[in-house]
Amino acid sequence: MNGGGAMHEPLGPPDASAVPRFAGPATFARLPRLDQVPRADVAVLGIPFDSGVSYRPGARFGPEAVRAGSKLLRPYHPALDVAPWSRLQVADAGDAGVNPFDIEEAVRTVHNEATELYTRAEHLVTIGGDHTIALPLLRAAHARYGPVALVHFDAHLDTWDTYFGARYTHGTPFRRASEEGLLALERSAHVGIRNSLYGARDLVADRELGFAAVSTLDIARRGVDEAVDRVRERVGDLPIYLSIDIDVLDPVHAPGTGTPEPGGLTTRELQMILHGLVDLEIVGADVVEVSPAYDHAQLTALAAANVVYELLGLFALRAR
């Protein structure tokens, strides 16, 4: 990253004392567009795709909702003691042009666009979109970094084989990623798992693939710090890809999502777990499954925008 030794000050958002936060560019956190900067440390890409959902649709409108929810983000992150977009050039890469009628073509488009973006940005943070898109994003990350440790925040395992015969859906990306050798499975973990299952076999099959899981009840009983310890021990010193399904949060905190599951994390618990990943080598991330038609008072969009902000803070700290 050029963050610490940047030759020029990163281009940031408009001054909020001159252009109020509810005005200004409709980019993430009102940051510049990628085409306005020579190169970015972190590109934020929207993927307005929801043709892979099994229940409530609507995540195609997630990117614009998360951008709208990001307008109130301010430059300095006190808990991490870092000013993410003063240290790093963060830029909004717009939305991928995904086919809503052909999932496999959409998967190829996301792969191609992510691969192309890696030539213009060091890291990608993607705003979904349903969880199908994690597969092509992992393909692009794997091409750049080799097998990555996946830290997957979700109420659901997302390692099922097929739905109605379909191999590319929002419930199957990590099965496909496992089959394709994209992940260091012995270093990968799910965090926040809690949903009802088709059977106990689902958990066995997931373990047989090689994943570990930290359940929401584990976190409730033993606390955030122990969850962080388990994740850190699991990933070791490998490059990490974070895939964050917003339904890891309780529907009280994130009602606007495709497959809500009661009994989830609070937004604050998720923030604290993410803070615990400080100094790890996070190479890319996605925040998915925001479906604004089911949202109330922007709860989900604000939570997702804040999760992206936590990620930018982690990237910025690594650049020190």
Ligand code: MN
């Ligand atoms: Mn989920």
Ligand code: MN
């Ligand atoms: Mn998911």
